[in-house]
Amino acid sequence: MKRADLLLKIIAAAHGEFVTPVQMQKVAFLVRTQFKDQLPEDFYSFQKYAYGPFCVDIYHDAEALQRIGLISISINQRGGWKQYAATVAGMEENLEIIPNDIAEFIEETVDWARRLSFQELVRAIYKRYPTYRENSVFQG
Secondary structure (H helix, E strand, O other): OOHHHHHHHHHHOOOOOOEOHHHHHHHHHHHHHHHHHHOOOOOOOOEEEOOEEEOOHHHHHHHHHHHOOOEEEEEOOOOOOEEEEEOHHHHHOOOOOOOHHHHHHHHHHHHHHHHOOHHHHHHHHHHHOHHHHOOOOOOO
8 A cells, every 4th residue: 555545545535526635635634643553654744834734745646646647636716726536547446455444534534524614624623633733824
Protein backbone atom coordinates (compact mmCIF):
# COMPACT_ATOMS: atom_id res chain seq x y z
CA MET A 1 0.00 0.00 0.00
CA LYS A 2 1.33 3.39 -1.03
CA ARG A 3 0.27 6.77 0.29
CA ALA A 4 -1.12 7.65 -3.15
CA ASP A 5 -3.42 4.60 -2.88
CA LEU A 6 -4.84 6.06 0.32
CA LEU A 7 -5.24 9.48 -1.27
CA LEU A 8 -7.08 7.91 -4.21
CA LYS A 9 -9.33 6.10 -1.73
CA ILE A 10 -10.08 9.43 -0.01
CA ILE A 11 -11.02 11.06 -3.31
CA ALA A 12 -12.92 8.00 -4.61
CA ALA A 13 -14.92 7.80 -1.36
CA ALA A 14 -16.91 10.76 -2.68
CA HIS A 15 -18.20 8.40 -5.42
CA GLY A 16 -17.44 10.67 -8.36
CA GLU A 17 -18.41 13.88 -6.56
CA PHE A 18 -15.81 16.51 -5.76
CA VAL A 19 -13.78 16.84 -2.58
CA THR A 20 -12.29 20.18 -1.67
CA PRO A 21 -8.69 20.78 -0.62
CA VAL A 22 -9.69 21.19 3.03
CA GLN A 23 -11.70 17.95 2.98
CA MET A 24 -8.81 16.06 1.39
CA GLN A 25 -6.27 17.51 3.85
CA LYS A 26 -8.35 16.95 6.98
CA VAL A 27 -9.42 13.41 6.08
CA ALA A 28 -5.81 12.44 5.36
CA PHE A 29 -4.82 13.99 8.70
CA LEU A 30 -7.49 11.99 10.53
CA VAL A 31 -6.35 8.80 8.78
CA ARG A 32 -2.83 9.51 10.03
CA THR A 33 -3.98 10.11 13.60
CA GLN A 34 -6.12 6.94 13.68
CA PHE A 35 -3.86 4.48 11.85
CA LYS A 36 -0.31 5.81 12.22
CA ASP A 37 1.23 2.37 12.83
CA GLN A 38 -0.49 0.78 9.81
CA LEU A 39 0.42 3.42 7.23
CA PRO A 40 3.38 3.56 4.83
CA GLU A 41 6.47 5.11 6.38
CA ASP A 42 6.30 8.01 3.93
CA PHE A 43 2.65 8.78 4.67
CA TYR A 44 1.86 12.46 4.86
CA SER A 45 3.46 14.47 7.63
CA PHE A 46 1.32 17.41 8.70
CA GLN A 47 2.41 20.82 9.88
CA LYS A 48 0.46 23.48 11.72
CA TYR A 49 -0.68 25.85 9.01
CA ALA A 50 -3.14 28.65 8.29
CA TYR A 51 -6.20 26.36 8.51
CA GLY A 52 -4.85 23.58 10.70
CA PRO A 53 -3.02 20.41 9.67
CA PHE A 54 -1.54 20.71 6.19
CA CYS A 55 0.77 18.69 3.93
CA VAL A 56 1.81 19.99 0.50
CA ASP A 57 2.71 16.45 -0.65
CA ILE A 58 -1.01 15.68 -0.88
CA TYR A 59 -1.29 18.12 -3.78
CA HIS A 60 1.77 16.66 -5.52
CA ASP A 61 0.31 13.15 -5.25
CA ALA A 62 -3.09 14.38 -6.50
CA GLU A 63 -1.42 15.89 -9.56
CA ALA A 64 0.36 12.57 -10.19
CA LEU A 65 -2.98 10.73 -9.90
CA GLN A 66 -4.44 13.17 -12.43
CA ARG A 67 -1.57 12.57 -14.87
CA ILE A 68 -2.33 8.84 -14.90
CA GLY A 69 -6.06 9.41 -15.32
CA LEU A 70 -7.32 8.28 -11.91
CA ILE A 71 -8.67 11.65 -10.78
CA SER A 72 -9.69 14.93 -12.33
CA ILE A 73 -8.78 18.31 -10.93
CA SER A 74 -10.88 21.31 -11.86
CA ILE A 75 -11.55 24.81 -10.59
CA ASN A 76 -14.69 25.44 -8.57
CA GLN A 77 -16.64 28.07 -10.51
CA ARG A 78 -18.05 29.80 -7.44
CA GLY A 79 -14.97 29.85 -5.20
CA GLY A 80 -12.00 29.55 -7.53
CA TRP A 81 -10.33 26.75 -5.56
CA LYS A 82 -9.33 23.39 -6.97
CA GLN A 83 -11.64 20.43 -6.55
CA TYR A 84 -10.82 16.76 -6.90
CA ALA A 85 -12.93 13.86 -8.17
CA ALA A 86 -12.18 10.25 -9.03
CA THR A 87 -12.55 9.36 -12.68
CA VAL A 88 -14.27 6.14 -13.75
CA ALA A 89 -10.81 4.55 -13.91
CA GLY A 90 -10.05 5.86 -10.42
CA MET A 91 -13.25 4.44 -9.00
CA GLU A 92 -12.55 1.10 -10.67
CA GLU A 93 -8.96 0.98 -9.39
CA ASN A 94 -8.39 -2.06 -7.22
CA LEU A 95 -7.73 -0.67 -3.76
CA GLU A 96 -8.23 -3.96 -1.91
CA ILE A 97 -4.67 -3.57 -0.64
CA ILE A 98 -6.05 -1.05 1.86
CA PRO A 99 -7.06 -2.84 5.07
CA ASN A 100 -10.82 -2.92 5.66
CA ASP A 101 -10.69 -0.89 8.87
CA ILE A 102 -8.83 1.93 7.14
CA ALA A 103 -11.05 1.78 4.04
CA GLU A 104 -14.22 1.93 6.17
CA PHE A 105 -12.81 4.81 8.23
CA ILE A 106 -12.03 6.72 5.03
CA GLU A 107 -15.56 6.17 3.64
CA GLU A 108 -17.20 7.34 6.88
CA THR A 109 -14.85 10.29 7.37
CA VAL A 110 -15.18 11.56 3.79
CA ASP A 111 -18.96 11.37 4.14
CA TRP A 112 -18.77 13.32 7.42
CA ALA A 113 -16.35 15.94 6.03
CA ARG A 114 -18.41 16.52 2.88
CA ARG A 115 -21.50 17.32 4.98
CA LEU A 116 -19.68 20.16 6.77
CA SER A 117 -18.94 23.66 5.56
CA PHE A 118 -15.32 24.78 5.37
CA GLN A 119 -15.71 26.62 8.68
CA GLU A 120 -17.42 23.70 10.42
CA LEU A 121 -14.73 21.27 9.30
CA VAL A 122 -11.85 23.49 10.41
CA ARG A 123 -13.60 24.15 13.74
CA ALA A 124 -14.14 20.39 14.28
CA ILE A 125 -10.45 19.69 13.71
CA TYR A 126 -9.39 22.51 16.05
CA LYS A 127 -11.77 21.27 18.73
CA ARG A 128 -10.30 17.78 18.60
CA TYR A 129 -6.67 18.83 17.94
CA PRO A 130 -6.26 22.31 19.48
CA THR A 131 -2.48 22.41 19.01
CA TYR A 132 -3.03 22.62 15.24
CA ARG A 133 -4.64 26.03 15.72
CA GLU A 134 -1.24 27.48 16.60
CA ASN A 135 -0.47 29.12 13.21
CA SER A 136 -4.08 29.61 12.19
CA VAL A 137 -5.45 32.60 10.35
CA PHE A 138 -8.95 31.17 10.81
CA GLN A 139 -10.85 33.01 13.52
CA GLY A 140 -14.28 31.41 13.04
